[in-house]
Amino acid sequence: MMIRRPVRYPGRSRLWIRSTPYYRRNDGNTSRACNLSPAENIAAAALLPREGKMREASRLKNQRKIRVAISACLLGAAVRYDGRSKEDPVLVRALTPHIHFVPVCPETECGMGIPREPMRLEGDFRRPRLVTHHSRIDRTDCLEAWCAVRLGELEAENLCGCIFKTRSPSCGMRHLDVFDEKGMSARNGVGIFARMFMERFPHMPVAEEDSLYDPVIRDVFLRQTARFHRERPHV
Numbered sequence: 001m002m003i004r005r006p007v008r009y010p011g012r013s014r015l016w017i018r019s020t021p022y023y024r025r026n027d028g029n030t031s032r033a034c035n036l037s038p039a040e041n042i043a044a045a046a047l048l049p050r051e052g053k054m055r056e057a058s059r060l061k062n063q064r065k066i067r068v069a070i071s072a073c074l075l076g077a078a079v080r081y082d083g084r085s086k087e088d089p090v091l092v093r094a095l096t097p098h099i100h101f102v103p104v105c106p107e108t109e110c111g112m113g114i115p116r117e118p119m120r121l122e123g124d125f126r127r128p129r130l131v132t133h134h135s136r137i138d139r140t141d142c143l144e145a146w147c148a149v150r151l152g153e154l155e156a157e158n159l160c161g162c163i164f165k166t167r168s169p170s171c172g173m174r175h176l177d178v179f180d181e182k183g184m185s186a187r188n189g190v191g192i193f194a195r196m197f198m199e200r201f202p203h204m205p206v207a208e209e210d211s212l213y214d215p216v217i218r219d220v221f222l223r224q225t226a227r228f229h230r231e232r233p234h235v
């Protein structure tokens, strides 16, 4: 792992931090990847314990933050069907001071691969099937089996909320197209992962990413997650 060391650049009074070719080995010591002066070595060595403390402080700070699951593509992970992300830096920046994100991508994590054929919801809008557009492969059972396991793991994550990606047949929370056998659609579906998540955690605050652009709704969501955090039984 790369660590950082302080460097005083000529003509600058403050100490600048830049990346160095120091790597932490598995045994906890460091290896040097280029020649440094003795003074630079001493400075880097002095920084190691401090860096450890800072990392520990940051870990504790993250532990104290409210934990919220989020569709991984919103955090910038390139997990969408086309191999891209749907990063939302504005939203993430607004929420990061208050929330520790737990990224989840149902389609990738259940083994559908990247890139993959796009899918849509079909059949009964209360329990629709997830079917690929062209090859007509039904992925519902695969996704539901994965959800049953993953939701159990998420229960142990002490989550206080979830943010879903809008209009995804897996993560979308509402108003999704569900096609009937004639190819007609009604905008009344819920994504499969979102439906199973809300069934498993019926009282947990949830929101779709686009609704959180509204500062009032965002504030309400944050208050709800904070209240859920306060009132949940802690083990």
Ligand code: SF4
Pocket: 071, 072, 073, 074, 079, 080, 081, 104, 105, 106, 107, 108, 165, 168, 170, 171
């Ligand atoms: S919307 Fe959900 S399933 Fe689709 S890429 Fe994003 S996290 Fe994965």
